[in-house]
Amino acid sequence: MGRSPCCDEVGLKKGPWTPEEDKKLMEFIHKHGHESWRRLPKLAGLNRCGKSCRLRWTNYLRPDIKRGKFSQEEEKLIIDLHSVLGNKWSAMAARLPGRTDNEIKNYWNTHLRKKLLQMGIDPVTHRPRTDLNLLGGLHDLLPAANFGNLSHLDHALKLQADAALLARLQLVQNLIQVLTNSPTSNLDLMGLLGSASLGNHQLSYLLQLSRQYEGLINSPLSPHGSNIQLPSSLPNLGLQNLLNNIQAYSKSSLSLDGGEVAAHLDGVSANSYSLPTSSSAPSLAPASPEDTHIDQMQGRATSRNVSSTTAPFAPWEDLNLDDISSDFGWKDFLE
DNA sequence: AATGTGACCAACCGCCTTTGT
DNA sequence: AACAAAGGCGGTTGGTCACAT
Structure with a gap:
């Protein structure tokens, strides 16, 4: 005690x-x-x-406390510091003369968090958000689904893996939109390749994603192939064109199938980019710096391993985009 | 004018870390 | 090394105010 x-x-x-x-x-x-x-x-x-x-x-x-509105510079500094430090309010306060940790925390929670959300940035990861409607929609899937011959556990795992795939696809779509400054419906894959904006790693990964996506939409549990009624909140990913482009590219340019393209381009097996399947859920790292911090704290930590049989969507709360970005080579891509 | 709602923020609570014995 | 006291931190609560209905 x-x-x-x-x-x-x-x-x-x-x-x-x-x-x-x-x-x-x-x-x-x-x-x-x-x-x-x-x-x-x-x-x-x-x-x-x-x-x-x-x-x-x-x-x-305290006499050295600066009161009043936060300046633009302070705002920017707080956002930058938060992206590095997470919810380490006192550490942030040490870098903002005259501001207290409590003040910064309050300002973050009441202003900056909302501001980032409105800008489509996840205030925890400081990365573009995966569409939260997607999560809401998937949550609705469980009661809506007809489980057929699958056990509830299998079904939950399948949905979880599909959800992870959809999130990856959407992130990739966002990245490409940023890169090309155009929607994926106008994606010029050849142009991207020609300008060397898209490396072989990325192409291989996209190819893998596209095949997974194809598998998903044709699956008996999918909105297209089954009796599941997808909630209207589930966004249209708009990736069909990307899928078509990638697969057309692989056929017309190289006359190879996906695995061979990956091997051809990279000299590595496409398995290097293996994605989660219904039987192998993604291994998820903490979603934010403070998760890591909490996990390090003795006694408080709860294992966040994926294979929960009672809360199939719990891993979504922890979906770590680092996992995705490393698969995709996004950091290298940016640099 | 009365009531409801949401934003803001000072202060509290509980836990962890550091320090002293 | 073990324990307790004190300090520090981050999450949360609840009071106040402004604005909408």
């Missing part, structure tokens, strides 16, 4: 501070400093716990 909280003494005041209390605290600290927060309240004549005094001082009364 951990130690008792410092504020468990009965009769100590809680809640908002009065101007009189603020004055007492400030005068005491100016005269004597704050070497022991535990003893400070009694010495200063305050009916508060030391922790409450410390918070009041560090978050509000």
Whole structure:
């Protein structure tokens, strides 16, 4: 049982501070400093716990606190720092003179998080979002699905793998749109290849994805091939054209099938880019820096391994785009 | 004018880490 | 090394205010 909280003494005041209390605290600290927060309240004549005094001082009364609106520069810095540090508010505050961790945290939660979401950026990963409607839609799939001959577990695993595939496809689509500055419906794959914007690794990977996608839409559990009624919120990925382009390319240019194209282009087996299947769910890493942090903390961590039989979509909460980007060579691609 | 709703933010809570004995 | 005290941190809560209905 951990130690008792410092504020468990009965009769100590809680809640908002009065101007009189603020004055007492400030005068005491100016005269004597704050070497022991535990003893400070009694010495200063305050009916508060030391922790409450410390918070009041560090978050509000400290003379070097800058109050008022965050500037554009501060905003940008917070976003940059968050992308590197995650929810390490105190570390961020150390780099923003005059701002407290609490202030930064509040500003993040009330303004910046929403701003990034509106810009289509995931505030946790700082990467383009996979469409959240997709997740919502898939969530609706479970009750809507006719399970047929599959066990519930198999079905859940299949849906999970399909969901991962759809997310990958959508990310790839977004990446290509950014690269080519045009929708995938106008994708000029040959142009991309010709300009060397798209490397062999990427092409091999796309080919794999396209085949997986084809398998998905023709699967007996898919919206096209079965009795499942997909929720309307499930987005149209608009990838058919990409699929056609890639497969046409592989046929017309090289007259090879997918695996051979990958091998031809890369000198490596297409299996190097193997994607999750219904029987091998993706191994997912923590989704955010703080997940990693939490996982490192003793006792608190819960294993987030994929093969949960009770929550088939739980891994989605942790879907790590690093996994996708490394498969795709996205970092190299950008550089 | 009364009520509902959402945004904002100060303060609290519980846990972890650091420090002292 | 083991334990307890104190400090620190991040998540969450709840009060207040502005605005909409």
